Amino acid sequence: MHRLARSVLKHIRKQDLLRAGDRVGIAVSGGADSVGLLRIALELREELGLVLSVAHFNHKIRGAESDADEQFVRQLAVTHELSLLSEARDAKTHAAAKKLSLETSARNLRYEFFNRLLASDEVNRIATAHTLNDQAETVLLKLTRGAGTRGLAGIYPKVTVQQSAFSTQATAVVRPLLATRRSEIEKYLKELNQDWREDSSNRDLQHTRNRIRHEVLPHLEETVNPRIRETLAEAAEIARAEEEFWAEHINALLDRSWTRDEHGGRLNLDPLREAPLATQRRLVRAATESLGMNLEFCHVEEVIAFSREGARAALPDNWTAVL
Amino acid sequence: MHRLARSVLKHIRKQDLLRAGDRVGIAVSGGADSVGLLRIALELREELGLVLSVAHFNHKIRGAESDADEQFVRQLAVTHELSLLSEARDAKTHAAAKKLSLETSARNLRYEFFNRLLASDEVNRIATAHTLNDQAETVLLKLTRGAGTRGLAGIYPKVTVQQSAFSTQATAVVRPLLATRRSEIEKYLKELNQDWREDSSNRDLQHTRNRIRHEVLPHLEETVNPRIRETLAEAAEIARAEEEFWAEHINALLDRSWTRDEHGGRLNLDPLREAPLATQRRLVRAATESLGMNLEFCHVEEVIAFSREGARAALPDNWTAVL
Structure with missing residues (x-):
């Protein structure tokens, strides 16, 4: 061989x-x-x-x-x-x-x-x-x-x-x-x-x-x-294992906090508010991805800021995040 | 202004x-x-x-x-x-x-x-x-x-x-x-x-x-x-929040599984074996860093493989991981 x-x-x-x-x-x-x-x-x-x-x-x-x-x-x-x-x-x-x-x-x-x-x-x-x-x-x-x-x-x-x-x-x-x-x-x-x-x-x-x-x-x-x-392939290998970890972690949280409805979906903000920032970001991303959206970083940040301060956030494809 | x-x-x-x-x-x-x-x-x-x-x-x-x-x-x-x-x-x-x-x-x-x-x-x-x-x-x-x-x-x-x-x-x-x-x-x-x-x-x-x-x-x-x-600065911002998450997560695990002793330290492998790969890698890194080591990726992988298969792994600075 x-x-x-x-x-x-x-x-x-x-x-x-x-x-x-x-x-x-x-x-x-x-x-x-x-x-x-x-x-x-x-x-x-x-x-x-x-x-x-x-x-x-x-x-x-x-x-x-x-x-x-x-x-x-x-x-x-x-x-x-x-x-x-x-x-x-x-x-x-x-x-x-x-x-x-x-x-x-x-x-x-x-x-x-x-x-x-x-x-x-x-x-x-x-x-x-x-x-x-x-x-x-x-x-x-x-x-x-x-x-x-x-x-x-x-x-x-x-x-x-x-x-x-x-x-x-x-x-x-x-x-x-x-x-x-x-x-x-x-x-x-x-x-x-x-x-x-x-x-x-x-x-x-x-x-x-x-x-x-x-x-x-x-x-x-x-x-x-x-x-x-x-070196880049090694970085990818490290990152892939971390993505697997996140997928499992976020899916479990999503099950508890995200409900699809006729308007799009409903994210229960209470666990979101107490979660570490990284988890908040991943949760917002995962919820919006289930609606077919692929948010830019600034939009993720907007949703998180808005979950703290109230009001509404405009998202791509005519979606709106409402409190 | x-x-x-x-x-x-x-x-x-x-x-x-x-x-x-x-x-x-x-x-x-x-x-x-x-x-x-x-x-x-x-x-x-x-x-x-x-x-x-x-x-x-x-x-x-x-x-x-x-x-x-x-x-x-x-x-x-x-x-x-x-x-x-x-x-x-x-x-x-x-x-x-x-x-x-x-x-x-x-x-x-x-x-x-x-x-x-x-x-x-x-x-x-x-x-x-x-x-x-x-x-x-x-x-x-x-x-x-x-x-x-x-x-x-x-x-x-x-x-x-x-x-x-x-x-x-x-x-x-x-x-x-x-x-x-x-x-x-x-x-x-x-x-x-x-x-x-x-x-x-x-x-x-x-x-x-x-x-x-x-x-x-x-x-x-x-x-x-x-x-x-x-774009790179945004990636850094995302990564920093995830590092914070990991630091907290790993420190909690480390408290339960890692004891310093006169030879270096002792990692309880049982929680390590069941943890997701990303957690295992982070845990090995954190434990060895507390000894002043900065492991390369291949060394981290060696310790993890060895924790599954037994035997010993040679690490930098004359350290050895022993089962």
Whole structure:
């Protein structure tokens, strides 16, 4: 077994991502990371007792280039005698119709496809090829855009998807490469003489993520910390465990203090007033999120100030907090 | 009252930094930020009912330049008829003797001076001129160096200093400019025709902080978020409240599970094993900090793994965790 496969195996076991008998759809775009994930999964298949297939979503964003990616992935599945689960939808049309950025539209469509696969019983795990580099980029991106301590949690190694109230089986999206650097994967593929497809949009510096990837992180690596990506991934790991703690703590409080009604909802302010500030903020956020709102920090502060001083606070999407 | 002074007043009241009757030593280095703080404090003196003095510490780092700074600050105190509390110590000699970086040595000496002033009854508040820029730099610096969610808390607006068990009065270091941008202060000083001293070492890109200040943050401002400094300061505010929550939560647990003894200390592992991962990590950190250790993430993880699996974990400074 290749050294890299062994280190991924260790991460899979530590995070409990995959178990014997899992039917795993490897999400392969054709890029180095996902082709690497596929080859590593093939190495680990027997050891872990997995049933593998290849999942490909064609967003049609780069025309003939996108179709050539699909063709490349199809051939990869044939070579390794794996079934291919694929779908094509036009992300540009979807973005226009739903007024989303192209990036968000593509992501939504892709995850809808993954969820359909998980619901279909064809697979019970989708493995995506997010790397340590993606993790560091996400942490920095979220933090610089204003996600507070929650954003620091970054990409989760395992996201459980509840199919339905009747489903007996929890399905999940898992990220086996989250502790692996992109450069290690490229090196591994070169050793295997395995080629991959380069996505031309990855170098487009119009995209904020690409500027973080190609400019900000290399600069921080050079001038502040040569292990910046590992450091940010560690911060994410610490933050994720704290988010789990908070989720449990706040859900218990929410059960006691928040009631949905025809106007929106009713937050019993008495426990809120005595709670520590951090708990108050988290409680306001959780209550308003259950209404589909995503408050900025200033709005959270307004609700808390208003709970102390009375009056009313105007919130986004025409919501109002009333005493 | 100048618009800037009014906005600082609002921050002082929101964070409860200064109250009528406080004897405030304004820490003035001679740079724009601290000269700005002094002029703003003079504007707010009557409204807040403060007794002001000027506190200056000469680190002797830049020879004649340092002495000229002291002279400049002395003149400023004379002009505004304030008493000057000053001290000079050689930070380089101290750094060599204590094996500290020059930056840390200077900081330690400066804060020792502040603490002596606070203990002397001359003042009950020291106000330092940390700005929103310093806050953003600190958050980014701590995060990139690996301080996890705790680092995100950045600079605290108020740090209470307990003088002694017999002292009836809590004294504090406060930062009234923590929500103010450096550029606003310079603009204000120009309007007042008030000059200041430039510290030549502020532009030395050998220092990591200066690279964050002059390269990383301007780049993030340009390419990711024009309000990057405000965004990082907000993240710090969220994180600080969560740190307060954790401090209380963990201290209560520590009281029940941690006993110091002649070998170091004894952590009762039973509550640790059932606690959420975030609590376990915080508890291990707090227990080892009471021994003067500052663990890296990997060491915290080792202690937790070992508490599950038995055996022993080697820690820094020749400490060992034993089952």
